[in-house]
Amino acid sequence: xISDLTTLLFFPxxxxxxxxxxxxxxxxxxxxxxxQNRLGPRWFQPLADMVKLLAKEEVVPAGVNRxxxxxxxxxxxxxxxxxxxxxxxxxxxxxASFPGDLVVTVYLLSLLxxxxxxxxxxxxxxxxxxGATRTLTQLFAYEAPFLMALMGPALVAGSWQIALITxxxxxxxxxxxxxxxxxxxxxxxxxxxxxxxxxxxEAETEIVAGALTEYSGRGLALFxxxxxxxxxxxxxLVAAFYLGGLSxxxxxxxxxxxxxxxxxxxxxxxARLRIDQTVGLWWRYGALLVLLQWLVLWGGRWL
Amino acid sequence: MHTNEHTQKAxxxxxxxxxxxxxxxxxxxxxxxxxxxxxxxxxxxxxxAHRGIExxxxxxxWVQNLYMLERICGICSHIHATAYCLGVEQLAGxxxxxxxxxxxxxxxELERTHSHLLWLGEAAHEAGFETLFMYAWRDRETVxxxxxxxxxxxxxxxxxxxxxxxxxxxxxxxxxxxxxxDYLEERTRHYLDVVTSDPVFIQRTRGIxxxxxxxxxxxxxxxxxxxxxxxxxxVRVEAPYAAYTAFPITPVLAQAGDLEARFVxxxxxxxxxxxxxxxxxxxLPPGELVLKRMPRRIKAGEAISRVEAPRGELFYxxxxxxxxxxxxxxxxxxxxxxxxxxxxxxxGRHLADVPxxxxxxxxxxxxxxxxxxxxxxxxxxxxxxxxxxQIGLDYYAGERGSGGVGGTSISPAPLPPCPPALLTGxxx
Numbered sequence: 122x123i124s125d126l127t128t129l130l131f132f133p134x135x136x137x138x139x140x141x142x143x144x145x146x147x148x149x150x151x152x153x154x155x156x157q158n159r160l161g162p163r164w165f166q167p168l169a170d171m172v173k174l175l176a177k178e179e180v181v182p183a184g185v186n187r188x189x190x191x192x193x194x195x196x197x198x199x200x201x202x203x204x205x206x207x208x209x210x211x212x213x214x215x216x217a218s219f220p221g222d223l224v225v226t227v228y229l230l231s232l233l234x235x236x237x238x239x240x241x242x243x244x245x246x247x248x249x250x251x252g253a254t255r256t257l258t259q260l261f262a263y264e265a266p267f268l269m270a271l272m273g274p275a276l277v278a279g280s281w282q283i284a285l286i287t288x289x290x291x292x293x294x295x296x297x298x299x300x301x302x303x304x305x306x307x308x309x310x311x312x313x314x315x316x317x318x319x320x321x322x323e324a325e326t327e328i329v330a331g332a333l334t335e336y337s338g339r340g341l342a343l344f345x346x347x348x349x350x351x352x353x354x355x356x357x358l359v360a361a362f363y364l365g366g367l368s369x370x371x372x373x374x375x376x377x378x379x380x381x382x383x384x385x386x387x388x389x390x391x392a393r394l395r396i397d398q399t400v401g402l403w404w405r406y407g408a409l410l411v412l413l414q415w416l417v418l419w420g421g422r423w424l
Numbered sequence: 425m426h427t428n429e430h431t432q433k434a435x436x437x438x439x440x441x442x443x444x445x446x447x448x449x450x451x452x453x454x455x456x457x458x459x460x461x462x463x464x465x466x467x468x469x470x471x472x473a474h475r476g477i478e479x480x481x482x483x484x485x486w487v488q489n490l491y492m493l494e495r496i497c498g499i500c501s502h503i504h505a506t507a508y509c510l511g512v513e514q515l516a517g518x519x520x521x522x523x524x525x526x527x528x529x530x531x532x533e534l535e536r537t538h539s540h541l542l543w544l545g546e547a548a549h550e551a552g553f554e555t556l557f558m559y560a561w562r563d564r565e566t567v568x569x570x571x572x573x574x575x576x577x578x579x580x581x582x583x584x585x586x587x588x589x590x591x592x593x594x595x596x597x598x599x600x601x602x603x604x605x606d607y608l609e610e611r612t613r614h615y616l617d618v619v620t621s622d623p624v625f626i627q628r629t630r631g632i633x634x635x636x637x638x639x640x641x642x643x644x645x646x647x648x649x650x651x652x653x654x655x656x657x658x659v660r661v662e663a664p665y666a667a668y669t670a671f672p673i674t675p676v677l678a679q680a681g682d683l684e685a686r687f688v689x690x691x692x693x694x695x696x697x698x699x700x701x702x703x704x705x706x707x708l709p710p711g712e713l714v715l716k717r718m719p720r721r722i723k724a725g726e727a728i729s730r731v732e733a734p735r736g737e738l739f740y741x742x743x744x745x746x747x748x749x750x751x752x753x754x755x756x757x758x759x760x761x762x763x764x765x766x767x768x769x770x771x772g773r774h775l776a777d778v779p780x781x782x783x784x785x786x787x788x789x790x791x792x793x794x795x796x797x798x799x800x801x802x803x804x805x806x807x808x809x810x811x812x813x814q815i816g817l818d819y820y821a822g823e824r825g826s827g828g829v830g831g832t833s834i835s836p837a838p839l840p841p842c843p844p845a846l847l848t849g850x851x852x
Binding site: 321329389 | 624776
């Protein structure tokens, strides 16, 4: 009982995850800033942002469903924190595991995007509505290729259970045998986190802050935290699947940070894609390339 | 000013951009009717930053006005002062010495460099290309440093005087400018390469906001926006002023007329600027910086002064009644000429292209805002100054309650207070 509570509230879930999320957010912002010839935030900036946002009044716009408005950020963060339990954080075996937990995890990770979309549609503002439309459009664009990319290692290991997949990979670097899957998974993660060049849903020069325009205070803080947690989870998942499965925590952390550096570089290199260009990119190239990867994998089996 | 009313459906979805919006650095109000992501109609309302500068000139003397007009625009301040000085000199029947004219041109070209680099960053930011934004603005610091070394100021250089300029160029400064230009030239070449070869960026610029030469001519666009559509419209070439006869430039043209062409034209213009600055530094005419005597009262008459600001043609009309203050100063900035093209070009495009098309003309709202037309249904009568004043007083009296302003509020509502919704359109 006490050990279960510790798992949920402190490690690997709960508090440690929130701190890790903020640390990763800081590192992402700092790396991006240095690549863009800026100074970037100080190390405690994400924490300071959270403290400030949580302390501020949460303004609920008139005419919205109050329960949804307040509840959606909580669900979004809860979804991300639940997914923590099934993911091999820091290279350690996941805290919980059951057959098929890969699908559940991917679903839980999508909850944040879904909640963001609903929150935007619920807010009623024009920018929120447009942002919500774009968020959900983007969800349909990257989600399938992302899931398909994560299934590549699952095919190799012959299981849908994350613990078994990482065990089945057994130290092999699938990055070299499935480079397309690796790239699609990582870029899909960027789409999920609405990072440039996939930041059309929150393009500030067009629709202010997109779906979250009306959010302030606690709700905004929870959405931000959810996104931070999801960044750690996504990077962990890709590192575990494509960069040699479980290993000692220090080596694993280094691999995760390497991936973070990679996405920071990609973010700094590109202009924002229009939403129709994003959708086109994912379905014209992302999905087809992953399918190609699958065919190669299947073909390889018969050889 | 211009409204395309395609939509009569009740469920039109209008995206308001401005007066406060992250895409705008200055207040302006746009309404874009969209269907899905496609813009079907666009309208603009300007005038939020009307500062009454033209009226203000009438209560200041000729010299004081120089400093006020320079503050019309924070980016192209020098060119405003130049236009004014040239106009006043024309009225007074004098001409600044050749050395002063050359220095005027040099500062103007340095200003163009700073303005175009600033615009490059701004446009990259609208496209979500933050890295280019940061790098362009970092390199812009070089030209800001040059301007500071030359005149002591980064923004309002105050280089002009009636009948000349205030600052000379020393040999030391000249070599510093040369060094800066070398660096900027190398960087500009790199940026030109980026905007014409980066595949993601090209997706956002190539073939977007295409304006044909015919359209450009009909819409009356000016400056780089016109030149990107293949229309030769450059005051520096058509009607050379200052030292542009001695140190000419070649107008930079592009035929495509899309956003990419606007990037290319502005960046290639920088090379022209670097070249002409180098030539001026090498062949700076000797002589005085300023006329020995510039009259304090300017002869009665009218003058028109046109110059090429970084954004396009800047127009000054100056009328003197022979006193030490102008009778009328009228300023038309290039943004006004280009604004109509934004409304035309955004219709039928994606909402995501709108900020790009808007920034493509390099808009400058507060330079542009001169006043408002008060529209009241079919009431087209011309209001006298006294009546306009009374409306203003009543308007603010109504806002502040029954107190009134200086006791001038006589009846509760001789004219109904004018809500902002009635302040439509824009008057030049």
